[in-house]
Every structure is written in structure tokens, then in C-alpha cells.
Amino acid sequence: VVAKSGKITFDLVRMRSLSDTISANMTLLIVGLNPSPYSADHSVGYARPGNRFWPAALSAKIVSKNRDPIHALHVHGLGMTDLVRRVTRRAAELSPDELLSGFGRIERQIAWLRPKVICFMGLSGWRVVANRNAVAGLQCQPLGGRPVYLMPNPSGLNAHSKLEDFVRHFQEIADFSKRI
Numbered sequence: 001v002v003a004k005s006g007k008i009t010f011d012l013v014r015m016r017s018l019s020d021t022i023s024a025n026m027t028l029l030i031v032g033l034n035p036s037p038y039s040a041d042h043s044v045g046y047a048r049p050g051n052r053f054w055p056a057a058l059s060a061k062i063v064s065k066n067r068d069p070i071h072a073l074h075v076h077g078l079g080m081t082d083l084v085r086r087v088t089r090r091a092a093e094l095s096p097d098e099l100l101s102g103f104g105r106i107e108r109q110i111a112w113l114r115p116k117v118i119c120f121m122g123l124s125g126w127r128v129v130a131n132r133n134a135v136a137g138l139q140c141q142p143l144g145g146r147p148v149y150l151m152p153n154p155s156g157l158n159a160h161s162k163l164e165d166f167v168r169h170f171q172e173i174a175d176f177s178k179r180i
Helices: 037-042 053-059 069-076 096-113 123-129 163-179
Strands: 002-004 007-009 028-032 078-082 117-121 148-151
Touching (some): 028 096, 053 163, 069 078, 078 096, 117 163, 123 148
Parallel strands (some): 117 148
Antiparallel strands (some): 002 007
């Protein structure tokens, strides 16, 4: 803030990021590692055509509209946030300090909003912030008193997992959330 001759001017920089799509009473909160440039520019998480998130979510019937996070939240109770707000081309560009700092914010969101189930997308990130030996699936360690399901990152850069793997994970989450 600079005051000159009775005028106040601001020197602001807009952060390139992706807004959360969250609310109270979510059935499922998706926690990604961080937004890609493509997702930030299109205001939709996992928006890049090669990303398997939306095709898998549609196949598993946890959403019914492609690349529409507002519809997913209001109709299906599926919210979306990211561990780190900063946009990067690859999740590997994130530092452990950034991941740990973001984890604190996610813990506060979960305590405040109390989603039924949390789905953490990205084994490498979860291994930094919670359990370095974690494998995909339901975790022993809850977060904010809520169960956590861990999935591989659905990015097209993750060649280890196939679309069918993501569909199966989402179906397991849907089945689990009906039982609790």
C-alpha cells in the first residue's frame, strides 16, 4: 500500500491457482496434490484431456457430468481441493515443506467441513505428509476423524495406473461411503 497525496494505491499480484469446490455435508472430498496450469486456466480440477480423473469418476458413477465440479458438489456431494495452491507442470516440483504446509490447511478444512470420506490423490504426497510406507486403498490413519482413501495420481504422466484402476478405486470409495 502506497499513500500519495491522499490516494491509496495497491501493488497486487494475482495468484495463478484453482479455487476449491467445497461445502458442508460433502460425501467425498477429493484432495489433489496441486493444480496444473491447464486446470488453473480452465477453472476445473483434472481438466487436461489426458487426465483419467473425470473418465474414471463418470465410469464409476460418482459424478454424472464431465468436468463440472459445481455439479459434482451440488448433485453428488463431491468436493475438490488441493494440498498445495501453487500451479506446477509436475507434482514433483513441489517441496516437502509446501506439502506439509498444505497438509495443515487441509486438516483445518476437514475439521471445519467434516466430509464423510476423504480421497487423497497422489501416493507420493501422502507419503511425505502422513505415512511414507502407504499403499493405495483405505488408510489406517484417519484425517480429522474422517476415513482416508489413497489413490494414485490420475495424471496422464502416471503411466503405472490404468483407467480401469481408477474406476475400481472410485467404486471402492463409493461402496465404502455407503457402509459408513
